[in-house]
Amino acid sequence: MDDLGAFLAAYQTTIGFIGLNAMLALSVWLTLYTGQLTLGNAAFAGIAAYCSALLTMKAGFPFPLALACGAVLAAAVSVPLGATVFRLRGVYLAIATLAFGEIVRVAILAIPVTGRGQGLVGIPPKTELWHIFASLLIIAVALERLRRSTVGRAWAAIREDEVAAASQGIPVRGYQLAAFVLGALVAGWAGGLAAHFDFAIQPDEFGFARAVQILVFAVVGGIPNVLGPIAGALLFTALPAILQPLQEYRDIFQGVILVLVIVFLPRGLATILELRRTARLRTIGAEDVA
Amino acid sequence: MDQIYNAIFIGSIYALFALGFTLVFSVLDILNLAQPALFTLGAFVALFAMQQGVPAALAVVVAFLVCGIAGVMCDRVAFAPLRRRSAPPLSAMISSIGVSLIIIRLIQLKYGPDLQAYPAGTLPAAVFSIGGLQLDTLRSAIIALAIGLMLGLTYLVRRTRLGRELRALAENPRAARILGIDVERAIAATFFLSAGLGGVAGVLYGFATNSPFSQMGLGFELKAFAVMVVGGMGSIPGAVLGAYILSFGEIASLTFLPSELRDAFAYGLLFAVLVVRPRGIFGQRAVDRV
Amino acid sequence: MLLETSGLMKRFGGVVAVNSVDLAIIEGEVFGLIGPNGAGKTTLINVISGQLRADGGAVRLAGADVTRLRPDQLARRGIARTFQAIRLFKGLTVLENVRLGGFVRGGSPVHAQALLERMGIAARANALAGELAYGDQRRLEIARALAAEPKLLILDEPAAGMNPTESAALRVLLRSLGAEGITTVLIEHDVRLVMGACDRVAVLSFGRKIAQGTPAQVQGDPAVRDAYLGSDDDA
Numbered sequence: 012m013d014d015l016g017a018f019l020a021a022y023q024t025t026i027g028f029i030g031l032n033a034m035l036a037l038s039v040w041l042t043l044y045t046g047q048l049t050l051g052n053a054a055f056a057g058i059a060a061y062c063s064a065l066l067t068m069k070a071g072f073p074f075p076l077a078l079a080c081g082a083v084l085a086a087a088v089s090v091p092l093g094a095t096v097f098r099l100r101g102v103y104l105a106i107a108t109l110a111f112g113e114i115v116r117v118a119i120l121a122i123p124v125t126g127r128g129q130g131l132v133g134i135p136p137k138t139e140l141w142h143i144f145a146s147l148l149i150i151a152v153a154l155e156r157l158r159r160s161t162v163g164r165a166w167a168a169i170r171e172d173e174v175a176a177a178s179q180g181i182p183v184r185g186y187q188l189a190a191f192v193l194g195a196l197v198a199g200w201a202g203g204l205a206a207h208f209d210f211a212i213q214p215d216e217f218g219f220a221r222a223v224q225i226l227v228f229a230v231v232g233g234i235p236n237v238l239g240p241i242a243g244a245l246l247f248t249a250l251p252a253i254l255q256p257l258q259e260y261r262d263i264f265q266g267v268i269l270v271l272v273i274v275f276l277p278r279g280l281a282t283i284l285e286l287r288r289t290a291r292l293r294t295i296g297a298e299d300v301a
Numbered sequence: 302m303d304q305i306y307n308a309i310f311i312g313s314i315y316a317l318f319a320l321g322f323t324l325v326f327s328v329l330d331i332l333n334l335a336q337p338a339l340f341t342l343g344a345f346v347a348l349f350a351m352q353q354g355v356p357a358a359l360a361v362v363v364a365f366l367v368c369g370i371a372g373v374m375c376d377r378v379a380f381a382p383l384r385r386r387s388a389p390p391l392s393a394m395i396s397s398i399g400v401s402l403i404i405i406r407l408i409q410l411k412y413g414p415d416l417q418a419y420p421a422g423t424l425p426a427a428v429f430s431i432g433g434l435q436l437d438t439l440r441s442a443i444i445a446l447a448i449g450l451m452l453g454l455t456y457l458v459r460r461t462r463l464g465r466e467l468r469a470l471a472e473n474p475r476a477a478r479i480l481g482i483d484v485e486r487a488i489a490a491t492f493f494l495s496a497g498l499g500g501v502a503g504v505l506y507g508f509a510t511n512s513p514f515s516q517m518g519l520g521f522e523l524k525a526f527a528v529m530v531v532g533g534m535g536s537i538p539g540a541v542l543g544a545y546i547l548s549f550g551e552i553a554s555l556t557f558l559p560s561e562l563r564d565a566f567a568y569g570l571l572f573a574v575l576v577v578r579p580r581g582i583f584g585q586r587a588v589d590r591v
Numbered sequence: 592m593l594l595e596t597s598g599l600m601k602r603f604g605g606v607v608a609v610n611s612v613d614l615a616i617i618e619g620e621v622f623g624l625i626g627p628n629g630a631g632k633t634t635l636i637n638v639i640s641g642q643l644r645a646d647g648g649a650v651r652l653a654g655a656d657v658t659r660l661r662p663d664q665l666a667r668r669g670i671a672r673t674f675q676a677i678r679l680f681k682g683l684t685v686l687e688n689v690r691l692g693g694f695v696r697g698g699s700p701v702h703a704q705a706l707l708e709r710m711g712i713a714a715r716a717n718a719l720a721g722e723l724a725y726g727d728q729r730r731l732e733i734a735r736a737l738a739a740e741p742k743l744l745i746l747d748e749p750a751a752g753m754n755p756t757e758s759a760a761l762r763v764l765l766r767s768l769g770a771e772g773i774t775t776v777l778i779e780h781d782v783r784l785v786m787g788a789c790d791r792v793a794v795l796s797f798g799r800k801i802a803q804g805t806p807a808q809v810q811g812d813p814a815v816r817d818a819y820l821g822s823d824d825d826a
Contacts, residue, residue, distance in 0.1 A: 022565055047392050099579055101390060102332050102534070106526045110571045113523055117565040161698055168691045171680035174642065180666030180695035182740065219523065230395050261405035269399030273392050274382045295721030296387060297682035 019173020036240035046170030056202030085199030091283025130213030312548030337518025344507030345501025372496020533584025600647035671744035681721030692735030
């Protein structure tokens, strides 16, 4: 057991980030599940990270309350954003959410209280591993149950064919917006936890690159169920640690894996367990992510 | 006056870069997120060539060719298999992210992440005056070349057989096939041109700043999205017009915005256009009818 | 009067696809909508069911003005439809498709299974909708539409691609719907189906309604014949 303790201590940061990344991947999974690509979740995490950190640092908020406030703020921002941009199709939606993310990043750079370019330092390190994994467990279970409920089935219908879904009585925009806002809430919670995990945060941590990264987790992991994004986050977060000697080539591995998965296993790694279904989907030309 | 000159210069670079995205988008409906990597590749191919003693002007040509070929290879590896099974655009976008990671990392492995410089004395440093204005040879040459390339591209698209094929493909791929157009060859030409132009934009920008670095494509990528959205995605004249609107707008906004918020102008403009008139100036319908 | 349209208009740029069409569809009847290709039948249906926005005129469902409502809102008021180019949820199972059809009624699997039995595709309940043969896909789409227990069922060329046995079965189904309180609007080219299933028929040509009446009346109408074959004056 001493070995386990030593292992945990040495890899604490990585293990923590696996959990955080898994939550972020789940947050983007929600909108992917409805067939839309949004790239704003890193920004939502950032909004909540700064908000909750400032609340604990400057206003003496208790940790859980600060986390909740951060997440709610992120969700609140996502409502008008979603209402505005969800009528855009496909690639325009992606670009709009990307632009939003950049506007947030620039705003952080401009507002003095956030520490601007230097970032926010001295955040009380209140996040423990168990906080992260308890949150992940609760969120994953809740989302999987949601997926199997009427709401989740409606989301799947929207992903398959928006027009047909609407004519069955599914309020398409409303349901897509719900997935988006819920995603912002989850991303916000993860952002708050992340801020208190690492002593300091910087605007660049929540920019375009991060948004792309969590998208990769979700897509490579696969979207048929919640295990996919978690698996994707695990793979890509643990990989650099495992490939320690090959650190230099980490990005190349990530890139190669990404292309290989998209080309050969389009429904993601998690679907290795259901190759037969993928084969059936392939015969009807419906095997891709969205 | 120097401001205007600068705006023309930056606008020309934006235009070349955005045209690469536009070409691919208009023909294939996908956003090739490897374009910024090709931009960076151009700058570094030129650097490598010039370090071997190749003169600057020739290095530009070399960069064009190498990037063009790289673009075609990207297509073969990352996009063509997806086309064969009619995968949705999202898959191609993600695949291109993978390619981008690989290219950038390879550049970093050779040159590191820091700013580089072109060999001393290889770039023209002369300054000349026209009617009281101080202009430098380098940027003037760049502007001239960029405009020349844009004109060349316009000629190609409007008056050559290849151009007609590309326009047919953009309008209606199935009809194009039936009409006997060699679709794969036309697509390869599209990627060659798109990557080539992006690479040239990279070299020219690298020359102008004399500090190519591996992440130089990232900032431009987001600006390029702004350019395309403003001008209308998939429209070549739109990309050119959008590029200058953006560059002039940025320079103008510097009169009332602090310089770190300069980027905010691009994102703000992008967002505003998406809200008010998402199709931009010349683009197609961008809003769902549902 | 279950469904009325008055002066309904739809334009696409300079083209008037639906030109001041008045319809009055009686509760419980099977109402056919026929006309040459391009006459505007599907466009008309798309405006009624909310996929397209009307440029003029009104649509009333059971007396209430529903012209500006979205498709999902109309579904909740009891309109269900099938599409000319089948729009199933291809990657979901047959059973799932029908459950989703019943979304406004809760989506019960038991109810869905019963509908599959009725439409004769229960054996394929766990197949992916995209794996079904064409005729089965059409029947699945109808089952999905019926799952909503609609007041008004709109079918856009349901018999396309069906063989005579299948379309005979469809005719029987259509005749039975009235007794269940379902009013049906049917776009069809299959003459035998229209004659055998419809109580009344309206004929569209170039966006205008040019004739209306029982199938027999419409079949004998010279204006209708001209619309399909082109006027003698052109010869």
